[in-house]
Amino acid sequence: MSQTDRPARALYIAGEWRTGGGRVAQDVLNPATGATIGTVPHASAADLDEALAAAERGFRAWRETPGETRAAVLSKTAALIRERADALAAIATEEQGKPLAEARGEAIGAAAILDFHAGEAVRIYGRVLPRASGLRSMVLKQPVGPVAAFCAWNFPLLNVVRKLSPAIASGCSVILKPSEETPASATAILQCFQDAGLPGEVAQIVFGVPDEVSRTLLASPVTRKLSFTGSVPIGKHLMRLAADSVMKMTMELGGHAPVLVFDDCDLDKTLDILVAHKFRNAGQVCVSPTRFYVQDGIYDRFAAGFAERTRQVTVGDGSIAGTKMGPLANPRRPDALEAMIADARAAGAKVLAGGERGAGDGFFYAPTVLADVPLEAKVMNEEPFGPLALIRRFGTLEEAIEQANRLPYGLASYCFTENGRRQAILGDAVESGMVCINNVRTSWPDAPFGGVKDSGFGSEDGPEGIEAHMITKSVHIS
Structure with missing residues (x-):
């Protein structure tokens, strides 16, 4: 891994890794042994407020960053993940339990998603509508704003990339809350983004009591999109919270x-x-x-x-x-x-x-x-x-x-x-x-990943994953 003072499990807010400081700490277990392998800090109310303020600043700067620059960061992140795949797999296996071969495959799959979104970052197009001479109508696609993203523990490397990659490609900032059961996997992935040149305020990581974190982030006028991967009951709860702010949502919920x-x-x-x-x-x-x-x-x-x-x-x-x-x-x-x-x-x-x-x-x-x-x-x-x-x-x-x-x-x-x-x-x-x-592969970088009915709505991956982070604006000039 890169040379860094990053703690194995920490918050990342406004470009700083944070732990200790009197924060509540939660044990992290190795599921193969039941043994405690570390702790993860919970974000305080002040931490969450700082994360929101940083995400707002990060969005203002990142939305103005050229697509080519965003693409370069994503491509470099993909390269670093491939380079560190064995180390990332070892972290994911220790925290989540899956065999090393599966964890390494997960890392390589995450890199492929980053490569695809890097290409999409320079292909965010609008259109010009035909009008009479002297009148011009345009349709613009613009990033929606700061994203509150929540992801599950089952794919602790891939889920993090699925949240960060399309948002960053689109010009959004992100506050990510990964699972407290697999925190080092998430922070190791974010370290790849940072080492690839992502500005510190564009992506934040927070941990804590899920209901406390979600209520704070979704009640804030800073947050303009909810992205969630998890169970149907929790997803419905978050949708109710997000409804008060009428924000854009992508919900990848359970299946059977x-x-x-x-x-x-x-x-x-x-x-x-x-x-x-x-x-x-x-x-x-x-x-x-x-x-x-x-x-x-x-x-x-x-x-x-x-x-x-x-x-x-x-x-x-x-x-x-x-x-x-x-x-x-x-x-x-x-x-x-x-x-x-x-x-x-x-x-x-x-x-x-x-x-x-x-x-x-x-x-x-x-x-x-x-x-x-x-x-x-x-x-x-x-x-x-x-x-x-x-x-x-x-x-x-x-x-x-x-x-x-x-x-x-x-x-x-x-x-x-x-x-x-x-x-x-x-x-x-x-x-x-x-x-x-006659096959079982549902996940491809260039294909939408998402469900219908109680399994949610919206898509991750593919061009649809980028579209989910954009707003549509009409401009009429005469």
């Missing part, structure tokens, strides 16, 4: 992704793809495939093959070579999964693999497969956010679509079929912001 598997799919290939994707990051992914609806003709073979592959997933400390799935991120998650599985079993679900906690002091839970899960089971209606696959059978295309759309969530959906006409129907009929057919 359906997977429709038809009997004409390449079964072995489909199973290999889905099992690996299901247990990526221990299933703690908003787009994780969760509700597997399998056509009658292949149901038994699919369930048996899924369970067999699941039992082969190596669970352990993410820093140890050979680990395919790490622990859950915090002590709350095993408790929540255990309760959901017990409820499903009581309703009649069959455990084909897993179904128990792991050994040791870490927050481990075995990769679990439940078959014949009744619709009334709690887990079929609420996002489990863990290494849990739920399998049910279906007969017809219409039944599959009905089940896919049954819940209020609409973030990601997955379909596996070789029938071209069916693929077209599914792409149109399945209610989600992202539909993958």
Whole structure:
């Protein structure tokens, strides 16, 4: 990492790293061991006020900065993240638990987003409208203003970049509140931005009691946009707070992704793809495939093959070579999964693999497969956010679509079929912001990432991520 006096876990306000000073400190745990690995300071009321004032100053200067300069900062940040990928991965694995290979891939993915937004920073265009001689009408795109951005712990490197990159490309300033459970990952990413030349008042990082931080930032007239990644209930709460200021919003909320598997799919290939994707990051992914609806003709073979592959997933400390799935991120998650599985079993679900906690002091839970899960089971209606696959059978295309759309969530959906006409129907009929057919990749730097219904609105990534940070202004001159 760069030579810096930055504490591992600190606030960053007005170009200064801050810790101590009588601030409340919260323990940070290693989820593989349960041990405390450090503390993170909470921002005081004065800290938040200073962050808002700095963001206002930073916006006034950064909005006037040429797109080429903003692009250069983003490109340099991407290069630094690639250069430091191994160090960043080690930090993320220690704080969040995922295997090192996944954490390194996350860092490389973050760099790709920065490269894309660097290109977009010099392509923010308006237009001139045709008028009679002597009259000119223009449509301008301008940065919306300071952004209050809140992101989750499950992708502690990527989520930070997803918030900072499009805002900075657009000419906005940002106050970022990452998760208190993965603070060093966030500060290490911001250090890359600073080392790339980002002015100190353009991006701030604060930690604290989430409700206190959000109420302060969203009540301020300085803040002109809310960007949030997290659960549906918290997202709805933040939207209510932000409504008083009528600010722009991007909300990436929870999901409960359906997977429709038809009997004409390449079964072995489909199973290999889905099992690996299901247990990526221990299933703690908003787009994780969760509700597997399998056509009658292949149901038994699919369930048996899924369970067999699941039992082969190596669970352990993410820093140890050979680990395919790490622990859950915090002590709350095993408790929540255990309760959901017990409820499903009581309703009649069959455990084909897993179904128990792991050994040791870490927050481990075995990769679990439940078959014949009744619709009334709690887990079929609420996002489990863990290494849990739920399998049910279906007969017809219409039944599959009905089940896919049954819940209020609409973030990601997955379909596996070789029938071209069916693929077209599914792409149109399945209610989600992202539909993958015969693959599971929802995230691409140049494609919008976002949901519909209770899964939120607005998009990150792609040109749409830049547009979400702009206002549209008409100018008429005669």
